[in-house]
Amino acid sequence: MSEYTPMIKQYLAIKAQYKDAFLFFRLGDFYEMFFEDAVTASQELEITLTSRDGGQIPMCGVPHHSAEGYINRLIEKGYKVALCEQVEDPKHAKGVVKREVVQLITPGTVMNGSIVSEKENNYLAAITCFSDGTFGLALCDLTTGENKVTLLQEGKDELIHELFSSGAKEVVVASNVDESLLQAIQERLEVTVSREDESFIPDEFTTLVENIEQPKLIESFARLLQYMIRTQKRSLDHLQPVFYFEVNEFMKIDMHSKRNLELVESNRNKSRKGSLLWLLDKTVTAMGGRMLKQWIERPLITKEKIETRQQMVETFVQQFFERENLREQLKGVYDLERLAGRVAFGNVNARDLIQLKKSLQQVPEIISTLQQLDNPYSSELAEKMDPCERLTAMLEKSIQPSPPLSIKDGDIINDGYNEQLDRYRDATRNGKAWIAQLQQQEREETGIKSLKIGYNKVFGYYIEVTKANLHLLPEGKYERKQTLTNAERYITPELKEKESLILDAEEKIVQLEYELFIALREEVKTYIPVMQKLARQISEIDCLQSFATISENYHYVKPTFSENRNVLIKEGRHPVVEKMMNSQEYVANDVELNASRETLLITGPNMSGKSTYMRQVALTAIMAQIGCFIPADSAELPIFDKVFTRIGAADDLAAGQSTFMVEMLETKLALAKATQNSLILLDEIGRGTSTYDGMALAQAIIEYISEEIKAKTMFSTHYHELTDLEDELEALHNVHVSAIEENGKVVFLHKVRDGRADESYGIHVAQLAELPDKLIVRAREILAKLESGQSKNKPTTSKVNQKTEEEQLSLFVAENNNVTPPIGSKEQKVLKQLQEMNMLEMTPLEAMNKLYDLQKKLKA
Template structure:
């Protein structure tokens, strides 16, 4: 260290505490970076890498960015998952003889962004923390520092629940202890978490202890304390906008795991990873940023409490019946800015005068919103009107204090209204009168000297001056002015009167700027005291915005109010896929019914590719989700149970990061559903078993269907091209066959997209290939091969392929592992195919069968399929 210059020594001392962040080290008008930071930043930001002498023989790598433009560079680094420590001068250089003291004043990370392009208006920016306890449970807490929202829960020993919560939140950063398990950290990185940070202090601090008063478990307090300690340590400023911490349990909401959320494209599409084409895109008719964020939250966490769902429905129903009032409501909501984040910036200290004007304009809309709601003559809507707090004191203060169009910078002045402060008015009067005197002086001196080009000017270095061009200097009398500055083509002068007036004007302007800033900070502190009121108002407006959004979409798209069945019945008449219906525009979407009850728990769906099987399955899930967030649904009638969970296996995708094949991903998703589903769940399985050999796949598919039917009893839609499975309805009493109809016309297939009872007779695969535009020679050859295979199959196969009936067998003890050798069956008695199927089931661990059941089932199945 001693070999470096004092400045580099200071840099290295500060950098030692921020090894995982870029250190923006303030030197004059630039933030400088050195050593490895400089090399990496020059690459990431595409800025010039230079070097400087640092006290040693080797030159030190260096790069920098202007401090006034630093925000753009910080945003670029944060968007790539990096952290940036802002190191400022904390002493006045004019008052310091030696090295100016510098300290990190803020650590900006992906999860602690407060402003700028890094924040999406209609998305929360969550940072989460995970605390592992001795009993192998996990404390899970999260916060959006821009809004102050904080929640905490306890999760089971299964780390997948933690991963699922992170996926639901789209958390940008995770805070853990430095001793947190390395394998689990690897899993976090695989889930696209931008940053992992460390905080070992989980003790409660007085700064935020009042926010934890509603937490009744020490584990919950410890979990949120770790997160808060990290926030206070990294942000180094007031976080008075943090709201009281609320608890939640994941079983309070419909559980939709990471895979199902992705497969159903609830908030983003699989291909583009964007919002367009998702359910969120379809629904988002919100008029405010905070309403948009709440809509996403509701989609991520549908309700399972029927009373709460019906409460939302009732308000949607009222809003639909008052069309003109709803349109007026939407117009007023459009004028409401982001109250949640404005309140956060007030507490954070980075709010400006324009933000306060936005706050005032937003609050001015509240009385109009109240008036509109009160005119709807409904108790629940009227109660919501009463919750809208106009915060008149804040509105009046901002109206009296802040000009309508203030400058962006707080240092420019001219943001406080005339008449708000008497002292400020005096300074302004002195400054304005002085400038009037200057203008008068210019006119008088032109007349005295006869020099029409004479001008009185000002700059920050020399102050006020009289400027005369060299060509006119001969018109001045000797000693008429005092020379101040010589230019190439002019001279600048000053007079005693001008000097005196200059002192008066500059003193008034300096004091005016200082007083304006003091007054602004006073106003900000007054507003800060009202943050809880502003946050409560923001929450009510957000809910109102989402509910009017539901009413708007439901009316525009002809949705109906769903009813709920306590008997587990599903009766959907003329159901439609909401997103596909919108995308089709003028094209007619073919609606379909869905009937499920105690006698129809599993629907086995057959039919051609491209005929609409996957769309039909997805639409049932989306209708259920829409119903449970309180929205109307795309159908002419809908009676639904309240589902506790939705599981899907739709589509094919490799998980390359984890090194898992398409088939492995398929089996893992199947395992997740089978392991966690209850009789109150909804399962959608599309083409299970297609990623392996025919017999393997068919065996797995049948075993999964039988297990769901017999062991779980969940409402299940199972689509397949294994037509041999359609005979399962003869053995499984609660399974029914349905199919998507298609007809052949002049050698071409015509998809009718209509669901009908019974199994399909064929898959039309070659017809679909023809529609895709494969070469005609290839299509002809495929038909020849198909004919030959069908003839061969007819000659060799039994007249009818029956479903396997698993006879009742003597069970092994419940503790017996799936991998144990069962009694009565020896491995050498099994064929290679049987061994292969059993090994695959063993590898994937997807069925909770005793070994004897599994082998008997597969043995019998293989005999039949041969």
């Protein structure tokens, strides 16, 4: 079309400033979208696509009163939404009503709705790339105001791992950032990328970086801050001072290991259930839940800090009644951090302030309970907690106990809070009483019992008389107002005067209550830093009581930490598997790693529990270093600086990596970054390639760790040939997960014992999986043939006793080909006869004859 209308021109001009966002353009009671936005939104939101201007312009829209749900759906998909509102009164507008974007809602800046989990942070991240190869990373949770920064020295892999740990949904970068970096981030993480080139701190925000000395860190945070200022267009008074954290001050767990260990979500369905977080979360408050997740993702490495937490957990375990009192008190505490955020953002309502009041009313009780605990740290916490008594009293005096949701409908402020408001209310209350009295008086004077005084918004107050009673009205007193089918409505000068007084007061009440609420909200703003500090203190207490509750419920014990790098766990258990098993008894196992046992080489059948055994050691170490008790009878542990796990098989198709490549990359990370103070768990390394290659790689990796890194290592394998390494590597020790065979079927004992496994029971496991019987029989025949040395190709020898190509059909051939062929029904009969023989009552000749008969039966 040749020319757009003025309104469409306005839309296009605003849209040009927000090209990467859906523009929700306010038209009356709807937010409308046009052109490509309309086409895409109609598909993503499943709403009707229409058009305007003769079908030239695609168009769709959503009602403004239900827009939040549609916006949340778009944000969850990684999109951004620019809210464009009318900013002038249409009555006074000359031409098109002026419109402006009042807020840009993005995955990292969304403040409420279903997509913000109450027990998870919603971080917005900003990356700044420096010429020396380092990265500045800044993080802000806009819902709580929390800010933190760090400097990363180890390249983009470390950056990606930190972004993964934070769970950031959106990453802000400069326009000139290296595209290969963005590609690497987007291949491995689900994030929305946004651009921001400004990186300076406005004067009103300089106090946020007072404790930050490095210019790189300030620049990183400044980019984040500028993006928030530009997109949110409202008060950010709740932003907390920036906290600098050094990644090496915590146990480092890479993103692969966090997934493998299922720390915060299960691998099967990506939910909390089945994760360590799910197990440990007995927190009562949303704030405590968020802090617990942060603790699990960043375990401590400072012994004093760990032991401070441990001592509090021990105190809570010993003082049960105080702990239960505290849990009840915490149940009355709402989310102080996010309430502070809503206060600053200006979208807090009266019910939110009631929640704030109720939360603060619990604080004196919490302080009292902490003082009753026999622990110096709890006394220190109690002393530092500010109960905000003045704020509590102000909220008690000002807000009604059950206010409405809207702050513009009145009925919010208590009587006695404001004199002018009380006068207006007196006018309305007494005025309405006067009207009721007038109605009774008019009925008596006229004798019309059905006469009534009513009110509607169009005609105001009126006297209604049915037509059957009109003859009873005195002449000259009543002025006709409205005629109905069966009645007439009238007004008198006296009623009109009172109406004016009442309606004027009601209108002024609503406006005055709104103004008083806004003033109250501004007053509450001044308490935001105190509220945030209180929130952190309560969150810490909540996490520690959660550890105590879990430890008591599941009979966990307090571990000790040694300087000699020994791992000595007695009757250790996998905490999550144990809980998932419910009433079934979990088979506990010991773990011993010391100077002469740096590496455990673990053999045993599939499904016997090798991976579970390895994982439970890592989870035990992590639980210990966050201050929780651990699932064992006793434990002595070192403080690990890093944990690396390579467990399970998975492709990374998005990055074009096969299972074996993923396996090698994760192994490389451990080999490159581990120290002698690290824990390395490697499961089935080398199985993604040929047997020769796999065994060679596996042996070389074990030797490299043992000779170069000297980290505590657990290495599970089906390559039984590798067990010979116990004779060659001084600090390697063989252990196996035991199993027995009964009636041709394998029974897993799940017990870890010293020494190597004698068999892998691969075919038995296939039988348990109910593969076809014919297939199982054929597999036994092939295995028997291979193990009897009848294969066409002869094996060659090497450092890892390599098998022939045919023998690669089974990776589980025992060493020296000495495994007995699988037992069938014929063999079982012979065995039974042999078992029933009483050798002590037989002569040597009888015994020889009997053995000869049995041998003939086997050969037949």
